[in-house]
């Protein structure tokens with residue numbers, strides 16, 4: 001699931017909040033109509049129950065609409081659905097004829113709603129990257145398009161600016177072997193192949209079958225307007241991870257993985273425009289974006305060993 | 308080597324730290340011969356700029372002698388005397404190629420941090436927080452100068468340090484402040500702040516042909532200095548600045564207003580000062596914009612407000628209605644120093660100006676903490692401190 005999917009789900013959760021608001025309002029303002037429609041207008045208990053359920057719906061609406069992350073609150077609706085299904089089931093078993101048909105229709109409707117609630121609650125509750133991760137970033141590089149494309153097309157250049165890569169070794173025109181710094185200091189290796197290559201326009205690649213971290217990526221090159229160089233847009237995708245490793249890998253990308261890709265692109269620009277990644281003493285491991293948050297003091301680093 | 312380090316709010320210390328080393332191929336290492344304390348350092352000292360870290364070497368206005376160059380530097384040799392511009396700039400990006408060196412797109416390794424606070428990142432700056440790169444500064448015996456092949460300017464031996472040192476920062480900054488006013492004959496320019504930056508803005512405005520310059524501050528020794536350069540002066544503790552400027556310009560208002568005060572402006576009315584000060588302390592406002600507010604209100608219709616005083620984050624109660632309805636233009640920047648080095652060095656050679664007129668104190672590097680205190684509290688008529696290692 002991408003961040004955008006996640007966003008859509010939160011939207012759905014909020015929509016359910018509005019539905020609760022509408023239903024609750026009807027149950028409180030026209031309880032007799034609701035009792036008639038669900039075939040329980042013969043029960044005096046329902047005279048008390050329907051408005052109570054209305055109050056509960058308003059509670060759902062309040063938490064779903066009032067929360068910044070409504071996803072988990074959908075579970076309150078699921079709980080309500082279970083209550084409603086139980087009482088409706090009870091009602092069906094005690095009724096005959098027209099009333100029974102109306103009660104059954106109401107039960108079916110509530111069951112449908114329960115399914116939607118359950119789906120939303122389960123999906124929205126998960127971390128976005130549990131479904132894999134898709135990241136993108138864009139930058140403008142003040143160099144001609146053929147040069148920018150050419151640098152990227154030599155995949156062995158990628159580790160010069162992509163923080164998680166230790167090396168890329170080109171095997172032939174299409175195939176290459178990638179080594180990334182994995183979780184817990186362990187390297188992760190996989191083979192990749194170029195699946196599309198349109199000179200000076202686009203390069204797309206994908207990990208070969210059997211890779212432990214299934215991933216793919218593409219980069220496109222277009223002329224920036226007015227002689228501003230080349231617009232470079234990159235998309236990276238880590239597919240639903242195979243178990244623990246994938247999850248650990250995603251965690252390593254941190255809370256703001258998009259930011260890290262943007263930093264990769266900034267380093268790409270530095271290499272293209274100035275010849276190398278620009279370093280400072282405060283963030284000596286210039287290629288490690290994570291270091292930006294764990295700065296050393298801005299002082300020269302002790303001699304001996306690479307800073 | 309010895310270096311002046313930020314050790315927390317209101318605390319700097321000269322400490323022993325490792326010597327700098329080449330990190331990038333276009334670096335040079337210089338032995339610093341003269342360095343200064345800038346008004347911008349006070350903002351760090353007073354704790355108003357975020358992302359400082361204990362141990363950071365401060366200072367961004369400095370010059371020295373090249374002792375080592377990386378393999379990518381071909382225009383400098385050991386022994387060359389150079390003045391180093393305070394913004395770090397690559398010379399190759401779109402901004403640099405348009406002369407906008409202080410927003411170089413490549414020189415801030417921590418651009419991601421700056422983006423969070425400012426939307427996009429400006430250039431890296433020596434000794435000026437981690438959000439602006441985490442580069443050690445120039446209040447030290449040695450410094451590493453990135454992109455040494457594009458920024459620094461070589462100084463001929465016959466010019467002493469004190470005449471050229473301020474090319475690194477305050478002279479071009481004042482110059483750019485005046486240049487942004489687009490001065491035409493007859494213009495009256497008002498300058499808030501008669502510190503070193505204000506003094507150079509005043510001198511530059513006259514060099515660009517301003518008819519009159521009005522300096523505003525509360526320290527009479529600083530105002531006297533401005534008078535000597537030909538400015539009229541206003542002490543904002545004695546007069547209402549808006550009224551006074553209206554009178555002095557026969558109702559028009561100054562044609563352009565320069566804010567050479569920045570984030571830590573002071574206000575004569577305790578209520579007003581307290582209001583913004585309290586907000587700063589509660590972190591709901593980062594900057595205290597009294598001078599800026601006044602500059603906007605004072606400026607003539609259609610005029611220019613030139614902001615060279617440093618701001619860091621958010622200001623409150625900005626007179627937007629005045630700005631918009633009266634067709635004002637506002638410009639600001641950290642100085643694009645690289646752009647002005649050559650022409651201003653020529654001016655110094657030609658005798659148009661001797662920048663050493665702002666120096667009030669000379670100290671050893673080891674006395675830097677005392678220099679900060681004097682400059683901060685404007686003691687002993689302190690205007691500009693020059694330090695020698």
Ligand SMILES: NC(=O)c1ccc[n+]([C@@H]2O[C@H](COP(=O)([O-])OP(=O)(O)OC[C@H]3O[C@@H](n4cnc5c(N)ncnc54)[C@H](O)[C@@H]3O)[C@@H](O)[C@H]2O)c1
Nearest residue numbers: 346347480500502503504568569572573615616617641642
């Ligand atoms: N844009 C740049 O590139 C650049 C470069 C250097 C310095 N600066 C900034 O310029 C500003 C001035 O630097 P400086 O070295 O002259 O510092 P400084 O502290 O010596 O001078 C500031 C002056 O402003 C005066 N002042 C305070 N409140 C005032 C008010 N309300 N109205 C009028 N004057 C007021 C103070 O009395 C003081 O004399 C600082 O903000 C500094 O960070 C900017």
Ligand SMILES: [Zn+2]
Nearest residue numbers: 345346347476
């Ligand atoms: Zn400065």
Ligand SMILES: [Zn+2]
Nearest residue numbers: 397400403411
């Ligand atoms: Zn640049």
